[in-house]
Amino acid sequence: MKKLFAVLAFAFLAAAPAAASVKRYLVGFREGTTPAQQAAALKSLGAVEVDGLSEIGALVAEISEGAQSFQTFEAQAQALPEVMEVQEDIYRNWLLEAPSFQATPFPSLGSVRALLPKFPKVAARPVYPLPDGVDAAEVPWGIARVDAPAAWAVTKGEGVKVAVIDTGIDCGHPDLKANCAGGYNALDSSKPAMDDNEHGTHVAGTIAGVLNGTGVVGVAPKARLYAVKVLDKDGAGGLSSIIKGLIWAGKNKMDVANMSLGAPMGTIFMRAALKYAQMKGVAVIAAAGNDGGTVNYPAAYPEAIAVSALDKDETIAKFSSRGRKVEFIAPGVDVKSSIPGGGYDNFAGTSMATPHMTGLAALAVARGAHGLAQVRSALKRAAKPVPGLKPEEQGGGVVDAAALMR
Numbered sequence: 133m134k135k136l137f138a139v140l141a142f143a144f145l146a147a148a149p150a151a152a153s154v155k156r157y158l159v160g161f162r163e164g165t166t167p168a169q170q171a172a173a174l175k176s177l178g179a180v181e182v183d184g185l186s187e188i189g190a191l192v193a194e195i196s197e198g199a200q201s202f203q204t205f206e207a208q209a210q211a212l213p214e215v216m217e218v219q220e221d222i223y224r225n226w227l228l229e230a231p232s233f234q235a236t237p238f239p240s241l242g243s244v245r246a247l248l249p250k251f252p253k254v255a256a257r258p259v260y261p262l263p264d265g266v267d268a269a270e271v272p273w274g275i276a277r278v279d280a281p282a283a284w285a286v287t288k289g290e291g292v293k294v295a296v297i298d299t300g301i302d303c304g305h306p307d308l309k310a311n312c313a314g315g316y317n318a319l320d321s322s323k324p325a326m327d328d329n330e331h332g333t334h335v336a337g338t339i340a341g342v343l344n345g346t347g348v349v350g351v352a353p354k355a356r357l358y359a360v361k362v363l364d365k366d367g368a369g370g371l372s373s374i375i376k377g378l379i380w381a382g383k384n385k386m387d388v389a390n391m392s393l394g395a396p397m398g399t400i401f402m403r404a405a406l407k408y409a410q411m412k413g414v415a416v417i418a419a420a421g422n423d424g425g426t427v428n429y430p431a432a433y434p435e436a437i438a439v440s441a442l443d444k445d446e447t448i449a450k451f452s453s454r455g456r457k458v459e460f461i462a463p464g465v466d467v468k469s470s471i472p473g474g475g476y477d478n479f480a481g482t483s484m485a486t487p488h489m490t491g492l493a494a495l496a497v498a499r500g501a502h503g504l505a506q507v508r509s510a511l512k513r514a515a516k517p518v519p520g521l522k523p524e525e526q527g528g529g530v531v532d533a534a535a536l537m538r
Contacts (some may be wrong), residue, residue, distance in 0.1 A: 153196060154194060154197070155194070155220060155221075156193065156194050156195075156220070157179070157192070157193050157194075157195065157205070157206070157209070157218055157219065157220055158185070158192055158217075158220075158375075159174070159191055159192075159215060159218055160188070160216045160217040160218070161173075161189050161190065161191075161214050161216060162189075162213075162216045163189065165214045170191065173209075173215065174193055176212075177195070177205060177212075178195065178196075179195045179205065180195075182194045185376070185401075187383070187405075188375070188379070188401065188404040188407075189404070190401060190404070192221055192372050206220075219400075221370045221371055221372045222370065222371065223369065224369075224370075224371075224395070225366060225368040226363055226368065226369065226374075226393040226395065227299070227363065227393060227483070257277060257445075259276075260276055260279045260281070260282060263281050263282075263284060266284075270343070270344075270348060271349055272348050272467060272468040272469065273463065273467075274338065274462070274463030274464075275348075275349060275488075277463050278351060278462065278488055278491075278492060278530060279532045279534045280349075280352075280491065280492075281533075282534035283495050283533040283534060283536060284343070286537045287498040287499060287537075288352060289351075289352025289353070289354050289491070289494040290498060292355045292356065292388065292494040293313070293358060293384075293385065293386045293388075294339055294340065294355050294356065294357055294358065294387065294388045294490060294494055295358045295360045295381040295384075295390070296335055296336050296358065296359055297360045297362055297374065297378065297389055298331055298332030298335055298360070298362070298363060298391075298392060298393065299328065299330070299361060299363045299364070300317070300324075300325040300326050300361035301325065301327050301333050301336045301357060302326065302327045302471075303357075304474075305333060306346070306347065306474055307337055307341040307342055307344070307347040307349075307350075307470050308336055308337060308357060310342050311340045311342060311353075311357045312357050312358075312359065313357060314358050314359075315359030315360060316358075316361070316384075317361045318361060318374075318376040319361060319362065319363075319364060325361035326359075327359070327361075328365040328472075329366070330471045330477070331363075331392070331483065333469075333470050334467075334470060334471055334479055334483075334484070335483065335486070336350075336487070338350055338351065338469045338484065338487035338491065339351060339352060339355060339357065339390060339491045339494065340352050340353055340354070340356075340357050340494070341353060341469065341470060342354075347470065347476060348469055348476060350469075351488055351492055351495065351533070352491040352494035352495050352498070358381075358384070358386060360377040360380060360389075361377075362376070362377040362393075363393065371399060371401060374393070375401055375405040378405040378414075378416075381409055381412075381414050382408050382411070382412030382413075382414055383412065385413065386409075387415065387497045388415045388417065388490055388493045388494050388497060389409065389414050389490075390417055391417065392418075392419045392481075392482070392483035392486045393419065393483075394418060394428040394430055396426075396428050398429040398430075398432065398433065402433075403430070406433055406435035406436060407435055409435070410504050413502060415493050415497070415508070416436040417486055417490045417493055418430050418437065418438060419438075419439060419482035419486045420438045420439055420441075420452060420453040420454065420455075420482050420485075421482060422452065422481050422483075423451070424453065424454075425453055425454075426457075427453050427454070428453055431457070437459050437489065437493075437508060437511070438457050438459050438460075439459070439460050439461065439462050439488075439489045440452045440453065440458045440461045440462075440482060440526060440527070441462070441464025441481065441485040442461045442462060442463050442464060442485065442526075442530065443464075443465045446518055446520070446521075448461065448521060448526065449465050449482075451482075452485075455524050456523075456524055458524060458527040459508070459512075459528060460511060460515060460526070460527045461485070461521070461526035462485040462488035462489050462492075464480060464481060464483075464488075466478050467484035489511070492514075492533060493511065496510040496511060496514075496536050499536060499537065510536060511528070511531050511536075513535070514531045514532050514533070514535035514538075515527075516529045516531075516535075517529035
């Protein structure tokens, strides 16, 4: 069944992970505030530290409404000279699946034809020859569209470290097992970063599914995959878990990070985590969004590369977000990839376009690009505009993997 993961829809869950009478907040402190001063500030507010985010000068605090109202806590915290920013750590669903259209009755062919406007003929998508020994059945259309097989004689992304910041990865999948190299569960560090949703495993297959003659192959079939689980089985998580995932990627020297998630509103804490990852050499590739509007966050930040979704007919997908902050477009409709349990499915969304770009970024790193600026520059040099699409729909266009090798 084809699925549309409308990432960046910012749909909220009804409840936080803690009881309704308890809330968690991200508290950001001004530079130079010592741990002792932070502890004293929390004590004066009646709050308890439950997690540290020292890399971005913040922490996660818990407050009970029995002690005071949440509004009073926010106001009093913001008034302290040591505090720079306070934001509730709302637990939300970052991946919203659209309803299936398969149950909708089909109208008659005659009635459809009568309603169809006259459109100019759409150019067919480019066709690229496959290298000898590569079975066409293993190469999904998106992998062929970015011309990934043309790069494999030079590099398949060997040694490049890619963090998939998502719902986890099923590293037992036959197309992923050889490339899984580790990971981190930001929701519960005592547990493995296993995918209990499908989304992260699907993303991982497009990035680095192995070239083994069966199933599907990814853009960079020898890149090293790291499962960074920041979302639960429903695609939900707190802002703090996603920030912890970005921090982990930076501390563990990831070359590239895929973020097929987000929201229509930014936050100072998310941007601080992106800046930290960038400082540590991580190139973050992020989904533009599926609301058809402007680019969502974190993709809209300059510390990330925003990707819109291309349809098979060489048009921008109707659901895809767009705008001046889109930097590239990649296949994002009817994308076949791996799912937990050893299977495969076809999904759609900018969630699916983004891992194509992440795989291309891994190939660029394998060719010598390091860090966000160099990866961005390499991708721009290798991009080709799609005829008929506006710059705000496609940015520089589709990146050609063969051009990355030059």
